[in-house]
Amino acid sequence: MINDFEQAGNCNSNLYFDNAATSWPKPEAVYKAPEIQMRQGCGNPGRSGHTRTLEADRLVYRAREAVAGLFRVADPSRIIFALNATDALNIALKGCLGKGDHVLYTSMEHNSVLRPLGTLRRDGVITTTLIPCSETGFPDLDFLEEAYRADTRLLVINHASNVTGTIAPLQKMIQSAHRRGVMVLLDAAQTAGTIEIDTGALELDLLAFTGHKGLLGPTGTGGLYVKKGLNLKPLREGGTGSQSEIDLHPESMPERLEAGTLNNAGLAGLIEGLAFIEQTGIAAIREHEVEIRAYLYQQLQAISGIRLYGPADPGSASCIVSFTLDNTDCGEIGYILENNYGILCRTGLHCAPLAHKAIHTFPTGTVRLSPGYFTTRADIDYLTGALRDIAKLAAG
C-alpha cells in the first residue's frame, strides 16, 4: 500500500476525482487572467466613462459572446451572468413562475432546483409533480406523458445527474413539453463544456450553467440563457450604469437580470476556460471523458464487493461513477482514499437526496468519482489499485 501522507489533501496531487464538484486543474491562462484583469482593467463595467470602464465593458461582452458561442445562441444579449448555477436557477425559477403554476421536475434534480421549488410550493405559489427516475437515473417518460395539466408551466431537467452521471433524454423530454406549450429549464451545471448543447436546435427556453466545473473557469461565475421573447421578473434590482435617472430597473436584456457590479476578474478567467474548450474542441473533451469513464467503470466492476450506480454505457453518462462497497461506510472510504493515498473525491448525498432515493442509496449515499479531461489512465490505475486494497481490507 502506498502511504503517502505528504500528498494528502494536497492540491498539487494529480489524484483529483472531484471534477463534478469543481474542476481542477484549470488551464494555465485561467489562473492568470483574473490577476491581469485586476491589475490592469480596474474599471467598473458600465459605470464610468473612462477607458478602463470601456475595457471592462468589452471584457463582459467577450465573455457573453464566448458563452453564446458555446451554447450556439445567436444573440449574446440573451446570456446573463450570475454567481453560479444555483443563482441562475433561482433567477429562472422565481422569475418565470407565478401564482397557480404547476411545475414538473425529476428525481435527479439538485437541491439548487429542489429548494427554490420547495419554497415556492410551501408559500402556496406553485404546485409540483415529481417525475420518478429508474435505478440508473433515467426519468420515466411514460409517467411524464401523463403528468401534464392545464396549468403546467415548466419542466425542469437536470441534463446530467451529479450523482450517477445519467444523461437525461433531452430531445424527447423537450419535445414532449413543447407539444403542451410547457417551457423547459435545463440545469446544465454538470454538462456545460463537456457535452455539446445546441440551444437553438433543442429549442430550449432556459439554460442554467456554472463557470467553475466543465467550463474550467473560476468559482463565482455562471449564468442563464433566456430565450428571446421570454421576459423574466428580475430577482434583484439596482445599479446597472444605464438609465440611472429612472427608479425602476431597466427592462432590456441583459441588464434586466443583472444588477450590481459583475465579477469581472472571474469572467476574465471564464473567457480563458471557454477559449481552452474551443481550441480543444468539445468533441475531443467528450471523447476523452467517455474513454476514461468506460475504463474506470470496467476497472471497478472487477473489484468484488463494489456496487456501481448509473448507466454502464459511458455514452449515456457524464464523467461520473458512483459506487458503494458492501458493509462499509462511504465517508470512511473517502477518508482512507485521501489520507492513505492522496486521492480526493466526494462521498455522501451530493446535494441530491431524491436521486439517492431513486438509486436506493438514501440516506447513506455513495462514493462519487468524477475524473475530468486532464485525468489519465495511469491516474485511474492508481485509484483502482487503492480501491482494490480497501475492498480487500473490508472483506477481512
Added chain:
Amino acid sequence: MAESCYITFPTTYYAIRAESVLKTQPYSFKMIPVPRSISSSCGTAMRCHCEDLAAIREILLQNSLELEGFYRLEEIGLRVPEVEEIHFDQ
C-alpha cells in the same frame, strides 16, 4: 465649425456590441462617455463623422442593435455645445 455626430444606446451591452460590429467596417468612430448635453440611458456613446451617420446606423440596425438617439454637436471644447437631435424616417 467642426461638428461630430453621436449615437446613444439603451444599455452598455448595445454600446459594446455596436463597437464590435463596426470594428470590421471602414468608418472611423470612437466610444466615449456621453456628453452631458445629451440625455442617454447608457453612459457610453459612439462618436462618428456626421457624413457617416446614416450608413453606420444602417449597419447597426442590420445587426439587430437597439439604438436610442442620434445627435449632432458642435465641437467647442469645454463650453456646453448646441445639440441638434437627428430624426430618421422609420
